[in-house]
Amino acid sequence: MRTAIILAGGKGNRFQKALQKDKLLVEVEGEAVLRKIARVVADLAEELILAVNEESRGRRYGELLSDIAKFKVITDIKPRLNTPLMGFVSGILASKGDCLLVVPGDAAYIRQDELRLLVQKVELEGFECSVPLYEGYIQTLFQALLAEKAKRIAKLLLRYNWRKPDGFIRGSSKIACLSLYPSSSGISPFKTINSLEDVTRSRIARLLLREEIHLRLFDNIRLAEAHFSSEKEALQAYKKLVMTKNFFWAGLVCSTWERLKEFSARAFLMERDFLEKRGLNSLAFHAEKDAKRILGIG
16 A cells, blocks of 8 residues: 655745745645645555644645545644654654655645656665655655655654654665656746745646666664663664664764764765765765764854
């Protein structure tokens, strides 16, 4: 079974200030943004989840979409942490499908064709995570995930207090990054609504799959799942994770120990170099930022 999860918990502060209106209810081509994305995913999955940060918002959205399909409304596990990751984690842990498709609720221009590409990599080719690269930039809010692995990652990201959805990409051991480029003029189908300028009637660009970048690592997530009673134990796990190129988990394992912060930053820098060599420069930039954050730089 396949599950589609719409991330609908963001506040959209810029939109609220400009229009005094929920951005997911703003109309694009005569229809609310949330209804547009709901129509796209309704035919792609047997289970439909709406991840929200407030129960009242969930009720309003559920009623708005009731004529399209029945969505299970899931409230964020930690609603005070207003980040897209909470929608990912809450929706994933509540899902029943084997393959999970996660999309942002303000993706007014996405089409089924792009989402099917992501899903096929998980369902037909055995990848744990599939994500688009649009003109070289990783689109972290659009992911297809193998549910069994994603649920393990979700629990770890909560435990290590991670805040970003890139953790599902960087924490997977079999990753397909689909490098997509426009073959016609128009706006990106991955464009989300963040300001008035993003509401447009422009033509959506047709896309060409230029290449696929595959990462296959030894699956060592069990080491990150262990509970460490000392810095020594954490450092031993770190060394094993680094040896198998599980740099992301190595960085997280050491991040909770003050005297191991330098090792954590070192792991993220190794991850940066590893990703750059494979042409994933935008994801490498994420890793570099994490290293600087750990060290208190910038």
